[in-house]
């Protein structure tokens with residue numbers, strides 16, 4: 001029998017060491033609970049980094065994926081038509097500002113594609129001199145070579161310099177700073193309506209409106225990266241919905257296919273129609289199994305009461321987090337089931353104590369514990385979290 005120690009030893013021997021994993025091995029999941037190989041249960045406040053919106057073992061998701069597998073049609077490439085792909089594309093367009101969709105395989109890939117779309121818009125207008133891409137402090141748009149340039153974190157960029165040229169950074173939520181950096185040379189402005197990796201920072205409606213105005217003024221493409229904050233997580237379908245403004249492009253990924261790898265670029269007709277056959281592509285784009293899973297997730301998020309549930313449990317979570325009486329909590333912030341507590345201590349020990357106490361927690365930014373659970377989580381899980389977190393914070397303080 002393979003033991004936990006065997007798995008960890010093999011991981012150290014054979015995996016590229018880009019992650020420091022804790023010393024347990026996950027084996028199965030049910031609802032919002034994951035179990036390790038020793039059958040210890042962990043309530044999951046991470047959801048595979050804001051991915052598993054429907055939790056683990058969702059019957060409909062499993063059944064639809066299995067049905068598609070049983071047709072034999074897993075992958076045929078973007079060379080051919082398939083029904084699941086057009087159905088998911090239509091579902092996304094019917095429920096957003098977008099007219100057309102391009103599917104890919106991850107968040108970084110979606111953002112890479114979005115930048116290409118924006119460049120093609122400028123090229124089509126014979127404005128190829130427009131090459132500046134504006135992102136904002138604490139942004140995270142991915143780690144591939146292109147989007148690493150617009151993820152302005154020295155730790156991520158330093159070993160891989162030089163970055164792709166043209167990236168300029170404005171201050172998040174600072175309209176004057178945006179006015180300074182966005183000009184006629186700007187091809188695209190990209191922002192997360194709620195920053196996830198950067199520490200759960202919520203963009204104001206005024207800031208999003210200012211970016212819309214500046215992009216219109218300078219003929220730049222406005223991209224909302226809703227890879228982490230989109231698709232029901234905030235209690236609205238889109239994290240930008242509250243602001244009343246729309247982008248030219250929105251990128252999605254994480255929760256879209258219930259845990260299967262996917263990315264999507266949603267665009268207005270004006271943007272999408274500049275892209276011609278051969279301008280972009282990816283072997284695995286729009287695979288039938290992934291698309292079927294996507295339909296289940298989007299339809300579930302849209303189903304009666306689902307987003308109300310996210311709002312209700314999200315508000316309860318924020319209220320209960322605010323109640324924790326710890327001198328180490330600086331601020332509680334977020335929206336829906338995307339919230340965080342900023343601490344005046346490093347969050348690593350809290351995450352470790354969480355494991356011991358049967359909680360999966362994850363940090364973000366430099367000193368934030370972020371809560372991005374499966375969207376099906378219940379108030380009773382919030383109560384468990386608060387009880388355990390209170391004890392953990394007391395222990396660390398003492």
Ligand SMILES: Cc1ncc(COP(=O)(O)O)c(C=O)c1O
Nearest residue numbers: 106107108140141142196227228
């Ligand atoms: C807002 C945002 N954009 C892009 C990405 C990159 O997505 P992926 O890890 O799928 O490449 C992430 C991942 O955390 C993200 O949170």
